[in-house]
Amino acid sequence: MKVLFVYPRFQRHADSNPELRAFVPMKEYLGSPSLGIASVAAMTPPGWEIEFRDDRVLDAARPTDADVVALSFFTPAATRALELADWFRAQGKPVVAGGIFPTMMPAEVVPHVDAVVLGEGEAVWAQVLDDAVHKRLQPVYGPVICDLDSLPPPRTDLYFSAEGPDFHPDDYPLQVSRGCPMTCVACALPGTMGNKLRAFPMQHIQAQLDLMEAHGKRANLTEDTGWFTTTAAGRRMGQLFDQIAERGRTMTISYVGISMPMILAAGDRWLSRAKAAGVDMFYLVGGFDPITTRAFTGQDDKALGRAFEAVRKAQDHGIEPYTSFMLGNDDDDAGTVDRMLEFSDRAALRKAEFAIFTPYPNTPSWHRLMAEDRILTRRWERYNDANVVFRPARMSVEELHEGYLRLWKEFYQARPDVWQMSEVERTIQF
Ligand code: B12
Ligand code: SF4
Structure with a gap:
């Protein structure tokens, strides 16, 4: 069969x-x-x-x-x-x-x-x-x-064997837990994996790392499984970092997904242990948490101050914050684009990505926007954070889309050295 x-x-x-x-x-x-x-x-x-x-x-x-x-x-x-x-x-x-x-x-x-x-x-x-x-x-x-406790490690090797000359990802996801007790209104995770944080046993995580290492691959730890939403989960991550460092596997983790509140909640020692385990980059997800949803609205200097603090804290520990900005939350207006760009410059961000707020189906955001008659399309291929699929509150659809394009453009025009792209890379279709 x-x-x-x-x-x-x-x-x-x-x-x-x-x-x-x-x-x-x-x-x-x-x-x-x-x-x-x-x-x-x-x-x-x-x-x-x-x-x-x-x-x-x-x-x-x-x-x-x-x-x-x-x-x-x-x-x-x-x-x-x-x-x-x-x-x-x-x-x-x-x-x-x-x-x-x-x-x-x-x-x-x-x-x-x-x-x-x-x-x-x-x-x-x-x-x-x-x-x-x-x-x-x-x-x-x-x-x-x-x-x-009953699950075998995922068969990530199936993916390795599907790599080809034009497709070999730098890293593969590694789950340390499932489920999330938080209630971010735009997130599908509590709806698909439940709202109770469940941790994978340490040997399961080690088996995933073994498989990656045996194939010369690196792992990225996904931010979305709420691994740091409780003190106990944060402690377990610290232990994992120590085990990685002890086993001399400091090339195994490419990045750790995280949010600004999580960085601020982390102690200096935790961040040093992450660094010692070879974590050089955080994928710093924005747009869901109370800091990044407020910092760029022009109405909340405290949140902006906290955002600077979070980025500086990562940088001070030698971990680069690769920041993911989300544009289009209800308090964002056309000025948000300039505020995000100014923040990026002042915080000396080297790498960032930009996403358009997207009400994923059956999340709390989706139900609210449906009730407000603000969903513009059910063409699911457009639900990819790169299209506007809803009517924004304080911008027109066009302003939101143009703002997103301007973010990418102006951020990387000011940093031409970040991606050393050849002409082929600029145009190639993978
Ligand atoms: C790795 C990852 C990626 C990878 C791979 C893409 C992917 N997800 O398919 C990449 C980097 C490409 C990616 C991209 C994006 N991602 Co992403 N990503 C993730 C992440 C962090 C981990 C996915 C994962 O491996 N999960 C673990 C597996 C085990 O879970 P699972 O796929 O749900 O599988 C279980 C069940 O669903 C089920 N199941 C799954 N498949 C099948 C098949 C069968 C036959 C059966 C029986 C069961 C079954 O069983 C599985 C095991 O229990 C998730 C968050 C998360 N924790 O899931 C976000 C997540 C999936 N991404 C998301 C989004 C929005 C995106 C982006 C659109 C935007 C962005 N800014 O990230 C982009 C897409 C493109 C773009 N515009 O460039 C959202 C999805 C929202 C939604 N409702 O669909 C998530 C949930 C993040 C979030 N919290 O909002 N992503
Ligand atoms: S965005 Fe992250 S913290 Fe918020 S509910 Fe989803 S998984 Fe949990």
Whole structure:
């Protein structure tokens, strides 16, 4: 028996806005696939052959001898995923879907597939395959929240083997926990993985690191799983850093996802331990937390002061804050763009990315904007933080989009040395 896992393609910043190619190397935003397929594949029963297709690298709509096709997708990839589901079903293949979008919007997916898996797929995966073989797939499985102690390490090696000359990500995601007790209104995570923080056992994390190291890969620790939302979780991360440093693995972590409140809450010792473990960069996510949603509105000098403090604290510990700015929260106005650029200069930021606020389906933000009749489109491929899909509160749609383009342009025009891009890189399509 054989299962084909497919990771459908989605548009990145410069795909949606080709003028950005002059400033952003396309490969910077290709990234590894999410861990969804690797995690579920690890629960595939013995005797099953596994094939993996990354539709971003090579069109996945090709004939297959697989008995089941399994799609994994988040919202930006949903349009393509449903197209692929239709295509494979037209070839007579049973199609199963899982991931953030199927979990948040099952009614959109059910008509295109034979089964939708809600939530964490590992617990029902063997059952789904068995039902597929016996032609008794149910339309919906789950929602399920897994016991993390029982899970094998994800089969990230499937992704390594799909790399090619034009596609070899610098790093791969590593999960240290799942679920999040916070309630950021634009986040899908509490809705898909629950609002209780569950930690992976240390040996599970070590096994993931072993696999990366054995293949010469680096790991990035995802910010979104709430790993630092409790003191105990922060302490565990400190222990992980110590173990990495002790085992001399200081090249294993490429960056750690984090937010400004998390940096401010971290003690100097914690930051020094991160640095000693080889963490040279934070992926500093903005736009969700109370500091970055207020700092650039022109109305909250205290939040702005805290933002400077957070960036300086990382820099003082020798960790570069690669800052992700989000434009389009309800308190942002046209002046926010200048405030973000001025902040970047004064804080001596070297690298940043810019995103347009996006109300992801079935999140609290989505429900509020629906109720206010401010959702402009349900074309899911446009839900990628690079298009305006809602009516902003204090800007026009055009002002928001132009402000986003100006952020990328003016930030990198002032820093021509950050990405040493050749002419080929400026134009190449990965
Ligand atoms: C790594 C990562 C990326 C990678 C890979 C892309 C991806 N996610 O597919 C890259 C860097 C490319 C990326 C890009 C983006 N990302 Co991103 N990313 C993540 C991150 C940090 C980790 C993903 C991951 O590996 N999760 C762990 C796996 C195990 O979880 P999972 O995929 O949900 O899989 C489980 C279940 O869903 C299910 N399942 C999944 N697939 C399948 C398949 C089957 C068959 C079955 C049965 C079950 C199943 O079982 C799995 C195991 O339990 C998440 C946050 C997070 N913690 O999830 C954000 C996240 C997915 N990203 C998000 C966003 C918004 C983006 C961007 C659009 C914008 C941005 N600024 O980041 C860009 C996209 C493009 C652009 N404009 O350039 C949002 C998604 C919102 C949504 N509702 O869809 C998230 C949730 C962050 C957040 N908190 O808002 N991202
Ligand atoms: S953005 Fe991060 S902290 Fe906020 S709910 Fe999502 S995972 Fe939790």
